[in-house]
Amino acid sequence: MASSLPESGQVLTNVVKPKRKSKTSTFFSNLSRSWSGMLGFLIITLLIVISLVGPWITPFDPLYAEFSKKLLPPMTEGHLLGTDQLGRDIFSRILIGARVSVIIGVATVLIAGLFGTIIGIISGFFRGWLDVVLMRIVDVQLSFPFILLVLVINAIIGAGLKNIIISLAIGGWVIFARVIRSEVLALREKEFITSCVATGVSRFEILIKHIVPNLFTPIIILASLQIGTYVIAEASVSFLGFGVQPPTPAWGNMLSEGKDYILSSWWLITFPGLAIVITALGVNLFGDWLRDTLDPELKGE
Amino acid sequence: EGTSSQDTESDGTTDGSEDTKDSIVIGFESDAVTLIANNDVNYTTDAQIRNIYDPLIERDGNTGEFVPALAEKWENIDELTWRLKLKEGITFHNGAEFNAESAKFSIDYILDEANQSYYRSRWANVEQVEVLSPYEVEITTSEPFPSLIQRIADDLLIMEPGYVNEVGTEQAAKEPVGTGAYKFVEWSRDNYLKLEAFEDYYKETPEIKNLEFRYIPEFSSRMSAFLSGEIDLFKNIPVDSVEEIKNAENSKVEEVSSSRINYLALNTFHDGPMQDEKVREAINYAVNVDELLESILNGFGTKMTGPLSKINSGYTETEDYGHDSEKAVELLKEAGYDPESLELTLDTPNGRYPMDSHIAQGIASQLQKIGVTVNVQVNEWGNHLEKIQNREMQDMYILGWGPAFDAQSTIENLFTEVAPYSSFYNEEIEEKIYKTNALFNQEERLAGYAEIQRDLVDKAAWVPLWQQADLYAVRENLEFNPRVDEKMQGYYMSWE
Amino acid sequence: MSDAILEIKDLQIQFKSGKETVQPIRGVDFTLKKGETLGVVGESGSGKSVTSLAIMGLLPDKTSEIISGEILFNGKDLSKLKENQYRKIRGNEISMIFQEPMTSLNPVFTIGEQLSEPLRQHKKMPKKEINAAIIAVLKQVGIARAEQIINEYPHQLSGGMRQRVMISLALLCQPDLMIADEPTTALDVTIQAQILKLMKDIKKKNDMSLLLITHDLGVVAEMCDRVVVMYAGEIVEVAEINELFNNPLHPYTKGLINSLPSKNTRKNRLYSISGQVPKPNEITKGCVFANRCPVAFSKCFEETPPVFGTGSHISKCWLQDPNEGEVS
Amino acid sequence: MEDNVLLEVRNLKKHYEISQGIFKKSLIVRAVDDISFNVLKGETFALVGESGCGKSTTGKTILRLTDPTDGQVVFDGDDIANLPYNEMRSLRKRMQMIFQDPYASLNPKKTVQQILMEPLRVHKQFDAKDRHQKILNILDIVGLSEEHLERYPHEFSGGQRQRIGIAKAVILQPDFIVADEPVSALDVSVQSQVINLMLDLQKEFGLTYLFISHDLSVIEHMTDRVAVMYLGEIVEVAETEELFANPKHPYTQALISAVPISHPAEERERIILEGDVPSPVNPPPGCSFHTRCPFAMEVCRESAPQPTTFADGHTANCHLYTKKEEETKHVIINS
Amino acid sequence: MLDFVIKRFLQVILVVFLALTVVFFMIRLSGDPTTLFLPPDAPREQIEEYRELLGFNRPLYVQYGDFMINAVQGDFGESLRSHEDALQIVLDRFPATFQLAISALIISLSIAIPLGVLSAYKRNTVFDKIGVGLTVVGQAVPSFWLGLILIYFFAAQFKMLPYGGGGSLVHMILPTITLAAYSVARFTRFTRSAMLDVMRKDYIRTAKSSGVPTRRLIMRYALRNSLIPIITLVALDLGVLLGGAVITEVVFSWPGIGRLLMQSLMNRDFPIVLAGVFIIALTYAVINFIADVLYAYVNPQIRVK
Ligand SMILES: Nc1ncnc2c1ncn2[C@@H]1O[C@H](COP(=O)(O)OP(=O)(O)OP(=O)(O)O)[C@@H](O)[C@H]1O
Numbered sequence A: 001m002a003s004s005l006p007e008s009g010q011v012l013t014n015v016v017k018p019k020r021k022s023k024t025s026t027f028f029s030n031l032s033r034s035w036s037g038m039l040g041f042l043i044i045t046l047l048i049v050i051s052l053v054g055p056w057i058t059p060f061d062p063l064y065a066e067f068s069k070k071l072l073p074p075m076t077e078g079h080l081l082g083t084d085q086l087g088r089d090i091f092s093r094i095l096i097g098a099r100v101s102v103i104i105g106v107a108t109v110l111i112a113g114l115f116g117t118i119i120g121i122i123s124g125f126f127r128g129w130l131d132v133v134l135m136r137i138v139d140v141q142l143s144f145p146f147i148l149l150v151l152v153i154n155a156i157i158g159a160g161l162k163n164i165i166i167s168l169a170i171g172g173w174v175i176f177a178r179v180i181r182s183e184v185l186a187l188r189e190k191e192f193i194t195s196c197v198a199t200g201v202s203r204f205e206i207l208i209k210h211i212v213p214n215l216f217t218p219i220i221i222l223a224s225l226q227i228g229t230y231v232i233a234e235a236s237v238s239f240l241g242f243g244v245q246p247p248t249p250a251w252g253n254m255l256s257e258g259k260d261y262i263l264s265s266w267w268l269i270t271f272p273g274l275a276i277v278i279t280a281l282g283v284n285l286f287g288d289w290l291r292d293t294l295d296p297e298l299k300g301e
Numbered sequence B: 001e002g003t004s005s006q007d008t009e010s011d012g013t014t015d016g017s018e019d020t021k022d023s024i025v026i027g028f029e030s031d032a033v034t035l036i037a038n039n040d041v042n043y044t045t046d047a048q049i050r051n052i053y054d055p056l057i058e059r060d061g062n063t064g065e066f067v068p069a070l071a072e073k074w075e076n077i078d079e080l081t082w083r084l085k086l087k088e089g090i091t092f093h094n095g096a097e098f099n100a101e102s103a104k105f106s107i108d109y110i111l112d113e114a115n116q117s118y119y120r121s122r123w124a125n126v127e128q129v130e131v132l133s134p135y136e137v138e139i140t141t142s143e144p145f146p147s148l149i150q151r152i153a154d155d156l157l158i159m160e161p162g163y164v165n166e167v168g169t170e171q172a173a174k175e176p177v178g179t180g181a182y183k184f185v186e187w188s189r190d191n192y193l194k195l196e197a198f199e200d201y202y203k204e205t206p207e208i209k210n211l212e213f214r215y216i217p218e219f220s221s222r223m224s225a226f227l228s229g230e231i232d233l234f235k236n237i238p239v240d241s242v243e244e245i246k247n248a249e250n251s252k253v254e255e256v257s258s259s260r261i262n263y264l265a266l267n268t269f270h271d272g273p274m275q276d277e278k279v280r281e282a283i284n285y286a287v288n289v290d291e292l293l294e295s296i297l298n299g300f301g302t303k304m305t306g307p308l309s310k311i312n313s314g315y316t317e318t319e320d321y322g323h324d325s326e327k328a329v330e331l332l333k334e335a336g337y338d339p340e341s342l343e344l345t346l347d348t349p350n351g352r353y354p355m356d357s358h359i360a361q362g363i364a365s366q367l368q369k370i371g372v373t374v375n376v377q378v379n380e381w382g383n384h385l386e387k388i389q390n391r392e393m394q395d396m397y398i399l400g401w402g403p404a405f406d407a408q409s410t411i412e413n414l415f416t417e418v419a420p421y422s423s424f425y426n427e428e429i430e431e432k433i434y435k436t437n438a439l440f441n442q443e444e445r446l447a448g449y450a451e452i453q454r455d456l457v458d459k460a461a462w463v464p465l466w467q468q469a470d471l472y473a474v475r476e477n478l479e480f481n482p483r484v485d486e487k488m489q490g491y492y493m494s495w496e
Numbered sequence C: 001m002s003d004a005i006l007e008i009k010d011l012q013i014q015f016k017s018g019k020e021t022v023q024p025i026r027g028v029d030f031t032l033k034k035g036e037t038l039g040v041v042g043e044s045g046s047g048k049s050v051t052s053l054a055i056m057g058l059l060p061d062k063t064s065e066i067i068s069g070e071i072l073f074n075g076k077d078l079s080k081l082k083e084n085q086y087r088k089i090r091g092n093e094i095s096m097i098f099q100e101p102m103t104s105l106n107p108v109f110t111i112g113e114q115l116s117e118p119l120r121q122h123k124k125m126p127k128k129e130i131n132a133a134i135i136a137v138l139k140q141v142g143i144a145r146a147e148q149i150i151n152e153y154p155h156q157l158s159g160g161m162r163q164r165v166m167i168s169l170a171l172l173c174q175p176d177l178m179i180a181d182e183p184t185t186a187l188d189v190t191i192q193a194q195i196l197k198l199m200k201d202i203k204k205k206n207d208m209s210l211l212l213i214t215h216d217l218g219v220v221a222e223m224c225d226r227v228v229v230m231y232a233g234e235i236v237e238v239a240e241i242n243e244l245f246n247n248p249l250h251p252y253t254k255g256l257i258n259s260l261p262s263k264n265t266r267k268n269r270l271y272s273i274s275g276q277v278p279k280p281n282e283i284t285k286g287c288v289f290a291n292r293c294p295v296a297f298s299k300c301f302e303e304t305p306p307v308f309g310t311g312s313h314i315s316k317c318w319l320q321d322p323n324e325g326e327v328s
Numbered sequence D: 001m002e003d004n005v006l007l008e009v010r011n012l013k014k015h016y017e018i019s020q021g022i023f024k025k026s027l028i029v030r031a032v033d034d035i036s037f038n039v040l041k042g043e044t045f046a047l048v049g050e051s052g053c054g055k056s057t058t059g060k061t062i063l064r065l066t067d068p069t070d071g072q073v074v075f076d077g078d079d080i081a082n083l084p085y086n087e088m089r090s091l092r093k094r095m096q097m098i099f100q101d102p103y104a105s106l107n108p109k110k111t112v113q114q115i116l117m118e119p120l121r122v123h124k125q126f127d128a129k130d131r132h133q134k135i136l137n138i139l140d141i142v143g144l145s146e147e148h149l150e151r152y153p154h155e156f157s158g159g160q161r162q163r164i165g166i167a168k169a170v171i172l173q174p175d176f177i178v179a180d181e182p183v184s185a186l187d188v189s190v191q192s193q194v195i196n197l198m199l200d201l202q203k204e205f206g207l208t209y210l211f212i213s214h215d216l217s218v219i220e221h222m223t224d225r226v227a228v229m230y231l232g233e234i235v236e237v238a239e240t241e242e243l244f245a246n247p248k249h250p251y252t253q254a255l256i257s258a259v260p261i262s263h264p265a266e267e268r269e270r271i272i273l274e275g276d277v278p279s280p281v282n283p284p285p286g287c288s289f290h291t292r293c294p295f296a297m298e299v300c301r302e303s304a305p306q307p308t309t310f311a312d313g314h315t316a317n318c319h320l321y322t323k324k325e326e327e328t329k330h331v332i333i334n335s
Numbered sequence E: 001m002l003d004f005v006i007k008r009f010l011q012v013i014l015v016v017f018l019a020l021t022v023v024f025f026m027i028r029l030s031g032d033p034t035t036l037f038l039p040p041d042a043p044r045e046q047i048e049e050y051r052e053l054l055g056f057n058r059p060l061y062v063q064y065g066d067f068m069i070n071a072v073q074g075d076f077g078e079s080l081r082s083h084e085d086a087l088q089i090v091l092d093r094f095p096a097t098f099q100l101a102i103s104a105l106i107i108s109l110s111i112a113i114p115l116g117v118l119s120a121y122k123r124n125t126v127f128d129k130i131g132v133g134l135t136v137v138g139q140a141v142p143s144f145w146l147g148l149i150l151i152y153f154f155a156a157q158f159k160m161l162p163y164g165g166g167g168s169l170v171h172m173i174l175p176t177i178t179l180a181a182y183s184v185a186r187f188t189r190f191t192r193s194a195m196l197d198v199m200r201k202d203y204i205r206t207a208k209s210s211g212v213p214t215r216r217l218i219m220r221y222a223l224r225n226s227l228i229p230i231i232t233l234v235a236l237d238l239g240v241l242l243g244g245a246v247i248t249e250v251v252f253s254w255p256g257i258g259r260l261l262m263q264s265l266m267n268r269d270f271p272i273v274l275a276g277v278f279i280i281a282l283t284y285a286v287i288n289f290i291a292d293v294l295y296a297y298v299n300p301q302i303r304v305k
């Protein structure tokens, strides 16, 4: 059969033969080219490691109140970052607090991301009245300031780790729904989707096998950029007394508890504040880098 | 006639000259809700408007005893009837005269449902107010109401009926008129309240001519404002900042033992170990109040051993459980609990009382030492209160009570079945409480309350903690004596 | 050579992206004589646009670099000019028309505002005269409603109209040299015919030289006096237009011409060049076309051919080597 | 001739509605407005016209990639336009499409193997082992090989991608393929490779093509019959050689004359049309071409012309031919 | 244009309506505020009586219906604590919040746009890199923390500026800086990337090829194009600023809506919360509406259609 097509072998002479690198190695070689991406990645890795092994590496029990040692300044009696108003080691509490931030960031992004993505997909793929209704809801929610919304919800449903995650997720899903919907809309119009229809692939399979895999990139980018927002929002809400409640050491409530000491014992709010800044910075740097490498088009959202 | 006021009255007074300062700015954590009297049950509102309105009876700033204010004297005619004799020759800021009508009007204001006064809930037993003569009123209650005088002293402020009727309550709530030491000048919501001395004040023209309350919700901002000289006085310094203020130039700290008490409630409404007297005793032994007081409150507070504080009129000395970990463990074991596997919940508000959530964490650490695991749950105040009232609390919680000047209102509201605030209930004790409450003989009453106090300690009804210490940051040269009733009266202040 | 308006000598251009560098222009030489139309043909990626941007000095300044060569315009080496000297030439002595009329006009400025720019920059005319001049040029390119159009925005115009506006923009200062980078590729045939005719007329009237870049041999045949054939960043053949079509020397040129459908019998297989253009980073030693060349021999894979040929027809192919006896 | 017809398009219309918000009436784009033609078994039928005239829409509507507004598309006896969705899916085995943009028409997240496997899987062709063999086979035919199986589309050049697209279209051995500008995104040298491949495949499998293009020289080279579209309508249909030799409609004449010459020595009389194609949102009344037509008459402004048939199925919609006397005059001018 | 306005107006109404509905139900389901207002020793029957008086014992849908009917007439009820008109209380605070948000916006724009343009112009220079670095950090700093730090230094340590509070312009300095910090970072970044985006566009190349000098290219051409997306962002961020004002207002004792809302949430003073939500949603929707109109105005592609 092939014999009737004499050229077929020849065409190959120029085929590009790139060394096929594994995905991880391309990831790292890309990363190593951007110092800011690298920094972000290192911060995130550090954060995750800390949140995993935190309980085993804290020099002191983060919950144990040693009253006689309260408000020690940094670098005294083995307390690297000093102690708080109950004599608890701030360094240990920051280490443990990392876990809360990671849990909140990740859990919120998972819930908000999953829910928002599903809504976005439904809206974008099936269109129709459902789309109109859902997008109106999104519009409505977007017409209310995020932090205020989170605050109101949290005040209403009550404080605590679980509730702050819920309220952040309720506040956050719309962004995902918006972005994913527009991605789906764009994908729907792509020729390769038309090509699938032409092949006879069923709608369900098109959705699952062709649209969803192409959404991973925007989801990951968006998620990485949102985490920073959530971490800061959690801290803000905790600061106002609604979020994660003591004694759970979360950075936001460390700040909230320490804010009365700002004039006398600066270290109480300085270090948890720095922890938040560094985390948000790391996540943002990494997210920016991801966006720039994976999808130069998504800028500005 | 005024002695010193006339000569200072000029245009310059409002600003206050450099040398003879005659104005004062008080930092406050939040605004008054309304400026009308007898409506909002709230310390911040009351503390401020008490400079504008006067009560019939007030408390002595040092002892908390009742002293005459607008009323000259009061007597108990029978169990249901009270008669008050009012002072004469007192005028309101608008020139109107104070008399029995104003007193009746003010009480009726509370009682009139249309006004939606939240005080009415405590005045429900008052049946009617009668003007006997221009300076005499009689109050009739529907059932014996021994704490009426306390209500009159703590709740009731006198308004000018003519003014309120003329401008309406809404306007009166914005521009109040009273007989108080200060006249209203300007109110900017959430910003400041400005008052000026009332020249014709019935006692004496106040020395401080201009009184301003400024609202600063964050402590650190309040502190900055104080350190930078923008405010001269504020209440509730966190104990850890006391030293700093003491050391700051031109500043001092004033302290007073308040009538407000803090305690650790052991919830017998909840199906759990706290229903067992032995466990409650064990907790009493395990909690080291002295340590908490010393290390968390830096000693600011007065330790209590029973249900009432020393300042309470019905106080009797009770035995102190003291701190004894071994005994605590023993008692727990007797009660059938292995301390190591006992897990308790401790609820606390955050920022309502001095170091409250920290105290809770401190108690948790102390119980940890005998092996008991305590999960501290910090609640937003509204939720905390709701949980108590809905009886949804679990094992233990922290709460404060005040003003706790007299035995009846404290004990009745804390240790009966209908009152959830200690969440301790014992049928026999309750019976005693009701019996004692109904007594009119002062001595019998005191004896009754003394017995109840001992019973409550016996049954380990709660873990008494302390009387709160009220701490004030004060300008060095400001004459200011903190009051046991937490009020801040410009009238009693002066610059040295 | 005094009649040359533009002379490019051994131009080599390099791009940096990240740590990698590519060199898409690896030796471009050609001359454009006064008044002539020189065509540059080549497939996508052969470096046509980069060359034209280099002439205009519009290469991205951070990532690109002219690593060698000269661009002589009226004897002056443009590649050494400073930005503000260059500015005086752009739109004035040399002007350029771009491929995409849709994106080459600023969507938030009116046509009039955009067209007044070269006159403002180079002619210091008063406002009124500017307007009159613009309208005159717009009429010249066949826009009847010129007075209205200057107050309209680009999106209100069709593709053909926009390309006319682009042409008038290039004409405003009556440049000596006009560079047109695929001016009709984005247009339909009927519109393409309009625009090509317009350009021919205008060139004649304004006595300009024209550098016409295209990948369409038909357009070249129609418009040009001489042709430069580019392949993978190099010039492989330069010839008079008739000479090129009648007697192409380089196998690539031959291949291009022969693969035109009109050169083949209907319904039969077309002549085709196998393989595809190498990417800049795949080019190694030897002739760039060797791996697709049907007549390549060993030397082609070893050594890069120099320019062969006499006079006006030159090509870069070992087959043209007079010392090489064998011609297949 | 009738039994030879594979596809019959009758009065096909496709109107797009562009919503202008709640308060404005939405715009109707008459992308395809009442067209009819037949495609015979084994032939290559071309659609030619300027950008936006509705060529792609026609192709997509025929394959039911969008639902027609009105009209019928009869494929081998079945009216596709009204077929239930699932039956249409199984019919797709017999009708396939090749797309213009080789970059956009392949899912960037799938390997060549997955891309080619999909049609077989969807239509349950062969068992697992044979499928693999079939894929290798088809790759070989389009000039790729086994080593490419695990690669992603971005690792290929434009020409190679177009080959993959073609492989995907022919792997089910369909009867009919709509090729929407399959070569216009490709370079000249690669374009001829792809055209050759298409010609070879047609011979090999006896394919019928609906070939959409705006490149007249490609159309002249490889198609059997041509329909010329203008503004959503077909203005002329003829056999390819006849059309290029003897165009009837003034638009066709202008179109053909506008093609650049292929040799500098060639001289050609040009008909340069004035202005641009009007918007399909509100096409001009009467003959839609009259706004640009050099021969426009009064009647052209008022009524749409009906098709006039010349010899061998050559038809043109033009008022020039509805009046006999004028016909002769103008044909002479333009031939 | 008119139908655009009408459509947006309907949308505004819908937004506000839904926001109120959602908050209404959430807030009611969160609990009953009666006990908070009463003295702790209030007898039980009394609590019940007040509950009835305040209407909290009625079925939820009746309460909702009542609320909506009144709200439509601009009556959000009386504050549960002060018995004043809730809407009026909120409106009284509005100017303070708006003043803060607007001055923060003006400050951030007047810093961010020049900075972003300069950064884009000097791309990849040290200046640009420092600028980009600072903006990333700026976005990572929680505003309340920044506020506390500012108070620590400027009010407490150096005693240069007041701790906050309403009043003169001096009082606004710290809160404005705090509030503006985040938007400065965001706007700068956005302006920079919008500028870079535009600078890559074909039409900029066209302008360059007509001999337009770089300076003019940036100031006149690229900036105008970049402003279009910036306008949308500014509208969105004014909302963020209004929202962010809550925290800033608390930290700096600023007498605005945010602080009022916070207090009312804590106090469970529902009518004020709802009136506050109403005003914020309305403001936000109106701002977005203005932004849309403005967007349409500067973007000729929309204007003409
Ligand atoms: N800014 C750039 N950075 C890096 N490489 C570039 C840049 N611009 C062009 N190139 C590379 O230079 C080579 C030549 O590009 P050029 O645009 O000149 O081709 P062309 O002949 O104009 O092609 P086309 O017909 O597609 O316009 C291409 O390989 C391209 O990838």
Ligand SMILES: Nc1ncnc2c1ncn2[C@@H]1O[C@H](COP(=O)(O)OP(=O)(O)OP(=O)(O)O)[C@@H](O)[C@H]1O
Pocket: D016, D017, D018, D029, D030, D031, D049, D050, D051, D052, D053, D054, D055, D056, D057, D058, D214, D280
């Ligand atoms: N999904 C759609 N919605 C609205 N209008 C559309 C849609 N698809 C196409 N159109 C319009 O229908 C008309 C015909 O489009 P079509 O893509 O069929 O043209 P074409 O002849 O294929 O053009 P080209 O040569 O540019 O591909 C155009 O005016 C186009 O704008």
Ligand SMILES: [Mg+2]
Pocket: C048, C049, C050, C181, C182
């Ligand atoms: Mg190009």
Ligand SMILES: [Mg+2]
Pocket: D055, D056, D057, D180
């Ligand atoms: Mg098309």
